[in-house]
Amino acid sequence: MHYVKKCPECAGINLFLNREKGEVICKDCGLVIEDKMVEFDQEWGEFDSETGEKKGRTGAPMTYTQYDQGLGTEVGQKADLYSFGAKDRNKFFRLRKWQYRISTAIERNLKLALAELKRVSSYLKLPKSVEEEAARIYTLAVQRGLVRGRSMESVVAGALYASCRRHEVPRTLDELSEASGIEKKEIGRTYRFITRELGISILPSNPADYIARFASSLKLSAETQSKAVEILEKAQKAELTSGRGPTGIAAASLYVSALIHGEKRTQREVADVAGVTEVTIRNRYKELLDELSLEKEIRKTKKKKK
DNA sequence: AAGACGAAAGTGGTTGA
DNA sequence: TCAACAACTTTCGTCTT
Numbered sequence: 549m550h551y552v553k554k555c556p557e558c559a560g561i562n563l564f565l566n567r568e569k570g571e572v573i574c575k576d577c578g579l580v581i582e583d584k585m586v587e588f589d590q591e592w593g594e595f596d597s598e599t600g601e602k603k604g605r606t607g608a609p610m611t612y613t614q615y616d617q618g619l620g621t622e623v624g625q626k627a628d629l630y631s632f633g634a635k636d637r638n639k640f641f642r643l644r645k646w647q648y649r650i651s652t653a654i655e656r657n658l659k660l661a662l663a664e665l666k667r668v669s670s671y672l673k674l675p676k677s678v679e680e681e682a683a684r685i686y687t688l689a690v691q692r693g694l695v696r697g698r699s700m701e702s703v704v705a706g707a708l709y710a711s712c713r714r715h716e717v718p719r720t721l722d723e724l725s726e727a728s729g730i731e732k733k734e735i736g737r738t739y740r741f742i743t744r745e746l747g748i749s750i751l752p753s754n755p756a757d758y759i760a761r762f763a764s765s766l767k768l769s770a771e772t773q774s775k776a777v778e779i780l781e782k783a784q785k786a787e788l789t790s791g792r793g794p795t796g797i798a799a800a801s802l803y804v805s806a807l808i809h810g811e812k813r814t815q816r817e818v819a820d821v822a823g824v825t826e827v828t829i830r831n832r833y834k835e836l837l838d839e840l841s842l843e844k845e846i847r848k849t850k851k852k853k854k
Numbered sequence: 855a856a857g858a859c860g861a862a863a864g865t866g867g868t869t870g871a
Numbered sequence: 872t873c874a875a876c877a878a879c880t881t882t883c884g885t886c887t888t
Binding site: 814815816826827830834 | 856866
Binding site for chain 1: 877878879880881
């Protein structure tokens with residue numbers, strides 16, 4: 549995150565942080581430089597070193613899923629006016645008009661986009677926190693002008709995808725694609741773009757995060773599920789997981805685990821819920837058998853059945 | 855007949871010159 | 872910007888249950 553140190557309009561250094569609204573304002577010309585600031589660190593640290601106040605983020609409680617967050621920028625409140633000399637009034641009014649135009653355009657966009665975001669989010673039954681984060685990301689993207697040249701929907705989808713990853717409740721690109729009606733590769737593209745532009749760090753997604761969801765849609769027992777996680781951990785130790793698609797690995801672990809526990813599912817079934825093909829399952833599955841000597845365990849349950 | 859397996863060719867994305 | 876490359880998919884033929 550970079551902070552503006554000089555006002556781009558008048559090059560003044562007399563910047564003022566309005567904590568109530570989360571804005572940075574140039575005292576010299578009244579320009580709102582950074583609006584609705586967002587920190588992307590996981591743990592909220594001190595807001596800035598100058599005041600060193602504890603847990604100071606923006607003051608007012610706010611939600612990003614309402615289009616203006618109740619924090620719309622208003623240039624020219626009475627109190628502000630008095631802090632400027634009379635000679636600056638004209639400039640000030642001009643700025644206010646300009647600011648107004650910009651902010652209504654942004655807010656119109658946000659209003660639409662956040663409606664779409666809510667729709668997709670509820671379709672996927674995403675937790676509120678993920679939705680909030682996605683809205684935050686989208687808001688930032690709009691302010692940085694990253695939506696230009698892209699469809700609003702795809703940016704929404706990208707923001708949601710990024711948010712899911714950060715909260716370790718991954719959805720596959722396929723699921724996002726189905727929910728939003730945007731092509732998979734398009735989501736991927738905008739996702740990469742906005743995370744790069746906004747400097748959002750994303751942990752590589754962990755296959756373990758997928759297992760619970762896959763297991764429940766396959767109606768597998770809790771034991772099978774935890775066994776799958778166990779297998780997965782071994783696989784990671786054996787370095788079978790790097791570079792591979794996390795969904796394929798999760799799927800293969802589940803498949804093997806289901807075999808061991810006598811809850812056989814076909815490769816087809818597992819492949820479908822994981823959104824990969826049977827072939828991928830087979831490849832991962834084979835690697836798992838080779839590296840982890842699981843054959844005995846499978847044979848054991850086979851004999852039991854007899 | 856359905857599922858599992860593997861080979862071969864194709865696709866989209868990343869990387870490095 | 873292009874070619875090499877790895878992961879994954881599609882398709883299809885064969886084997887197993």
